[in-house]
Amino acid sequence: MSVKTMLKFVSGLMAWGMSSAALAAWEVNMPVGVTEISREVHGLHMLIFWVCVAIGVVVFGAMFYSVFAHRKSRHPKPADFHESTLVEIIWTIIPFGILIAMAIPAAGTLIRMEDTRGTDMTVKITGYQWKWQYEYMDHDISYFSTLDAKSNEARRLGSGIDPATVDNYLLEVDNRLVLPVGKKVRFLLTSNDVIHAWWVPDLAVKKDAVPGYINEMWTQIDEPGIYRGQCAELCGRDHGFMPVVVEAVSQEDFDAWVAGKTGGAQEAAAEEAVAEEPAEASVEAAAEPEEAPAAEQVAAAEAPAAEPAAAEMSKDELMASGEKVYQTYCSACHQAGGEGLPPAFPALKGSAIATGDQAAHIDIVLNGKNAMTPFGGTLNDEQLAAVITYERNAWGNDTGDVVQPAQIKAAR
Amino acid sequence: MSHADTHDAHDDHHHGPVTLKDGFVPWALRWIGTTNHKDLGTLYLIFAFTMFFIGGVMSLIIRAELFQPGMQLVSPEFFNSMTTMHALVMIFGGVMPGFVGLANWMVPLMIGAGDLALPRVNNWGFWILPFAFTLLLSTLFMDGGGPASGWTMYPPLVLQTGDALPFVIFAIHLMGISSITGAINVIVTILNLRAPSMTLLKMPLFVWTWLITAYLLIAVMPVLAGAVTMLLTDRYFGTSFFTAAGGGDPVMFQHIFWFFGHPEVYILILPAFGIVSTIIPTFARKALFGYDSMVYATASIAFLSFIVWAHHMFTVGMPVAGELFFMFATMLIAVPTGVKVFNWIATMWRGSMTFETPMLFAVGFVFLFTIGGFSGLMLAIAPADFQYHDSYFVVAHFHYVLVPGAVFSIIAGVYYWIPKWTGVMYSEFWGKVHFWLSAIFINVTFFPQHFVGLAGMPRRIPDYNGQFADFNWISTVGAFAFFLAQFIFIFNMMRCMARKGEKATDRVWEGAHGLEWTVPSPAPYHTFEVPPEQISIPEDELTAVHDEFDALDGHKLT
Numbered sequence: 001m002s003v004k005t006m007l008k009f010v011s012g013l014m015a016w017g018m019s020s021a022a023l024a025a026w027e028v029n030m031p032v033g034v035t036e037i038s039r040e041v042h043g044l045h046m047l048i049f050w051v052c053v054a055i056g057v058v059v060f061g062a063m064f065y066s067v068f069a070h071r072k073s074r075h076p077k078p079a080d081f082h083e084s085t086l087v088e089i090i091w092t093i094i095p096f097g098i099l100i101a102m103a104i105p106a107a108g109t110l111i112r113m114e115d116t117r118g119t120d121m122t123v124k125i126t127g128y129q130w131k132w133q134y135e136y137m138d139h140d141i142s143y144f145s146t147l148d149a150k151s152n153e154a155r156r157l158g159s160g161i162d163p164a165t166v167d168n169y170l171l172e173v174d175n176r177l178v179l180p181v182g183k184k185v186r187f188l189l190t191s192n193d194v195i196h197a198w199w200v201p202d203l204a205v206k207k208d209a210v211p212g213y214i215n216e217m218w219t220q221i222d223e224p225g226i227y228r229g230q231c232a233e234l235c236g237r238d239h240g241f242m243p244v245v246v247e248a249v250s251q252e253d254f255d256a257w258v259a260g261k262t263g264g265a266q267e268a269a270a271e272e273a274v275a276e277e278p279a280e281a282s283v284e285a286a287a288e289p290e291e292a293p294a295a296e297q298v299a300a301a302e303a304p305a306a307e308p309a310a311a312e313m314s315k316d317e318l319m320a321s322g323e324k325v326y327q328t329y330c331s332a333c334h335q336a337g338g339e340g341l342p343p344a345f346p347a348l349k350g351s352a353i354a355t356g357d358q359a360a361h362i363d364i365v366l367n368g369k370n371a372m373t374p375f376g377g378t379l380n381d382e383q384l385a386a387v388i389t390y391e392r393n394a395w396g397n398d399t400g401d402v403v404q405p406a407q408i409k410a411a412r
Numbered sequence: 413m414s415h416a417d418t419h420d421a422h423d424d425h426h427h428g429p430v431t432l433k434d435g436f437v438p439w440a441l442r443w444i445g446t447t448n449h450k451d452l453g454t455l456y457l458i459f460a461f462t463m464f465f466i467g468g469v470m471s472l473i474i475r476a477e478l479f480q481p482g483m484q485l486v487s488p489e490f491f492n493s494m495t496t497m498h499a500l501v502m503i504f505g506g507v508m509p510g511f512v513g514l515a516n517w518m519v520p521l522m523i524g525a526g527d528l529a530l531p532r533v534n535n536w537g538f539w540i541l542p543f544a545f546t547l548l549l550s551t552l553f554m555d556g557g558g559p560a561s562g563w564t565m566y567p568p569l570v571l572q573t574g575d576a577l578p579f580v581i582f583a584i585h586l587m588g589i590s591s592i593t594g595a596i597n598v599i600v601t602i603l604n605l606r607a608p609s610m611t612l613l614k615m616p617l618f619v620w621t622w623l624i625t626a627y628l629l630i631a632v633m634p635v636l637a638g639a640v641t642m643l644l645t646d647r648y649f650g651t652s653f654f655t656a657a658g659g660g661d662p663v664m665f666q667h668i669f670w671f672f673g674h675p676e677v678y679i680l681i682l683p684a685f686g687i688v689s690t691i692i693p694t695f696a697r698k699a700l701f702g703y704d705s706m707v708y709a710t711a712s713i714a715f716l717s718f719i720v721w722a723h724h725m726f727t728v729g730m731p732v733a734g735e736l737f738f739m740f741a742t743m744l745i746a747v748p749t750g751v752k753v754f755n756w757i758a759t760m761w762r763g764s765m766t767f768e769t770p771m772l773f774a775v776g777f778v779f780l781f782t783i784g785g786f787s788g789l790m791l792a793i794a795p796a797d798f799q800y801h802d803s804y805f806v807v808a809h810f811h812y813v814l815v816p817g818a819v820f821s822i823i824a825g826v827y828y829w830i831p832k833w834t835g836v837m838y839s840e841f842w843g844k845v846h847f848w849l850s851a852i853f854i855n856v857t858f859f860p861q862h863f864v865g866l867a868g869m870p871r872r873i874p875d876y877n878g879q880f881a882d883f884n885w886i887s888t889v890g891a892f893a894f895f896l897a898q899f900i901f902i903f904n905m906m907r908c909m910a911r912k913g914e915k916a917t918d919r920v921w922e923g924a925h926g927l928e929w930t931v932p933s934p935a936p937y938h939t940f941e942v943p944p945e946q947i948s949i950p951e952d953e954l955t956a957v958h959d960e961f962d963a964l965d966g967h968k969l970t
């Protein structure tokens with residue numbers, strides 16, 4: 001590239017950047033956050049920052065004064081000192097003193113941060129490529145939290161969707177982690193595949209989710225609100241696309257949410273058994289409890305929701321909804337065209353399983369295998385039937401097979 | 413003054429190296445087979461700047477994708493392999509060979525040795541590198557793409573790499589072999605070939621810092637080699653060193669890696685300290701303040717670098733006692749580092765300074781490296797590090813210490829010594845333009861990254877929320893401008909290499925004292941075949957001593 005075309009490129013880029021600039025905020029500092037720990041951490045951060053500023057003023061002040069006053073034109077004859085034990089001892093001891101003064105409060109905060117005793121409830125967080133699973137150990141609740149559909153669509157290369165039109169672009173999920181305020185919540189953190197890190201700046205909580213390890217951390221949120229963060233440890237292709245969203249609610253709202261979640265699930269199961277209700281009603285019943293505390297959570301409406309089970313579906317229906325499910329849940333690894341990313345993620349196009357035995361195909365999707373995530377807990381029977389039908393007929397896998405929700409139900 | 417003897421007792425009829433005039437094949441064979449420290453120094457430097465260019469292009473791909481929210485240019489996998497490759501190329505291909513190049517050229521000249529102690533090993537050490545990096549870069553075209561798990565190569569993620577993995581590991585082995593041979597050579601040379609009257613505590617600081625760096629290299633490169641070999645066996649030979657399911661431990665890799673990685677950080681900065689400690693006294697016309705404490709500070713930094721590694725992994729879930737230990741040990745490093753900065757400023761204090769290009773870069777180094785040091789001190793505070801870790805704040809921090817730190821020092825060193833190497837002065841005007849553009853745009857590039865990092869932007873992500881957009885586009889503009897500004901440097905240096913420009917004197921700089929300035933400019937192909945008696949130019953002798961040389965190719969100055 002010649003210098004001229006590069007300059008053109010740069011100025012083009014600049015114009016492009018300016019146009020989007022108006023939308024963005026100029027946040028320059030660490031958030032104070034909404035927990036006692038986060039406020040302490042912010043305090044430490046500001047303290048060490050001002051200590052650095054003070055040292056900087058003295059050191060750079062001396063340096064720039066010297067650059068100005070001791071240049072040859074002003075100071076033609078150099079002095080000839082080149083050591084002074086006293087001065088050197090002084091400027092070894094003073095920094096030492098400053099460091100000790102810093103270390104004491106830092107150690108105090110660190111010890112408080114790591115003190116996971118006396119917690120009121122526990123949530124187990126499991127990292128997956130590329131989503132989080134939240135399991136409430138004291139309640140029978142467990143679900144996955146994935147990048148919301150709108151962001152997910154907009155973030156594709158050449159999607160043509162302006163991220164500025166997506167609310168909370170890349171910082172929204174389908175199912176948020178709902179926590180009560182004022183309770184000391186313990187997190188148990190692990191991973192199912194590679195190392196991830198769970199980070200919410202407003203809570204000053206960041207810790208690695210390591211496969212085979214369980215890490216502990218805790219938080220106690222003071223104010224209701226929605227707090228957003230992201231996976232902080234490089235975890236592969238979609239590392240930038242697995243946000244963490246915490247919704248802190250009052251204890252009553254939390255209890256209602258829990259009741260909805262656990263009760264709602266039983267209701268849904270009952271409905272499934274009867275399979276009589278009209279589709280709409282059942283969709284609402286299953287979706288509402290999840291939504292209740294997350295009133296403005298638009299994404300949930302688009303997230304997959306339970307539909308009446310066991311109904312026969314046409315191949316076209318299955319293929320259409322299968323494609324959607326595939327693009328949302330599978331394409332990250334197996335790629336949009338089914339070609340995979342070998343050797344880590346096998347191709348489904350022409351694969352032995354996707355064109356061979358149906359039972360094996362259903363089994364691997366339901367129960368997972370090695371790095372392949374189990375989807376039995378994430379997707380319902382229709383979705384699974386649809387995506388498997390889709391995989392068996394798309395990209396030239398023309399098996400002609402139709403897998404019905406009932407088959408999935410039977411295989412569970 | 414009795415001079416440093418470069419009189420050659422050798423019988424080669426035309427006294428100089430083979431040049432292109434003797435034909436292409438002999439010329440190429442000379443460079444391939446050369447064992448001359450000056451030739452190899454030149455090769456190393458050319459290689460390093462080629463790698464800086466390649467790594468720089470990768471960083472521009474990264475910055476271009478991050479210019480705006482949304483994915484515009486590359487896929488996330490390719491983005492990840494760019495961040496990974498950028499780091500590997502810059503660290504192992506740019507900065508380290510850059511310093512080895514300067515050591516090759518300058519260590520023998522500074523200590524009065526005829527060459528490095530092991531010239532053939534030196535040749536081998538260099539010629540491994542082009543193969544290693546061709547191999548590394550070729551993995552970008554392999555099935556599954558290049559390595560994309562970050563230069564830290566953490567398992568289990570790294571084990572998902574495609575066909576590239578064994579090639580990357582092999583390339584790292586080659587780089588390690590090259591570094592270790594270079595380090596052994598430097599140590600043996602410094603300990604054995606100094607001019608008789610040059611005691612250890614009279615060595616120039618660049619020599620000291622390189623001596624210590626070389627020991628660090630020998631200590632830690634094998635550790636890296638071990639770590640990546642374990643990855644190889646985990647992937648291909650059924651071991652489970654780092655796989656929890658097989659009884660292994662993914663965190664152990666991080667401990668091993670950073671046991672290499674933290675000293676590595678100092679491998680990338682100690683020679684820079686040496687260069688700056690050489691340049692500042694020259695242009696302040698005043699001896700280095702606190703020479704002894706500089707040496708001790710360097711040694712204590714090197715020692716401390718072995719006991720702080722886990723500060724790179726505060727969030728991994730260590731026991732509190734471990735976190736406290738690594739926090740305190742890390743904070744301690746600020747003390748000797750502070751001593752160095754204070755000494756540089758005390759050297760400038762009441763000197764008689766002029767600001768030729770090398771001095772500008774050296775002063776820029778002191779200022780900007782110290783900013784990187786401040787953010788380093790902040791990162792040492794473990795509770796605050798839980799917020800900073802793996803965010804753009806860290807990216808800003810290490811680029812401040814590596815670009816206006818290590819890279820500026822290499823540039824400063826090249827400006828400072830190139831008149832000695834080529835016999836002509838670079839263009840001072842363009843040197844200054846280069847400095848100011850670099851100094852401005854490096855800050856435009858990296859300063860805003862502190863802000864987005866504190867505001868919550870993780871590192872190694874290809875796309876981000878609009879709240880980070882402003883600082884990101886500024887950073888991208890800065891990166892392109894900084895990159896373009898480097899062409900001024902390249903052209904300036906090529907001009908010297910083409911021997912166009914004002915002839916340099918032997919002493920070159922009014923305040924220069926080291927042995928390297930006692931040989932003619934350009935330095936003859938063979939120097940100090942007989943060890944010199946004097947080890948520096950005394951204060952009162954302001955003109956150099958070239959008259960007594962017959963420069964080897966009959967060339968004589970003034």
Ligand SMILES: [Cu+2]
Pocket residue numbers: 127130195196197231232233234235239242
């Ligand atoms: Cu992740």
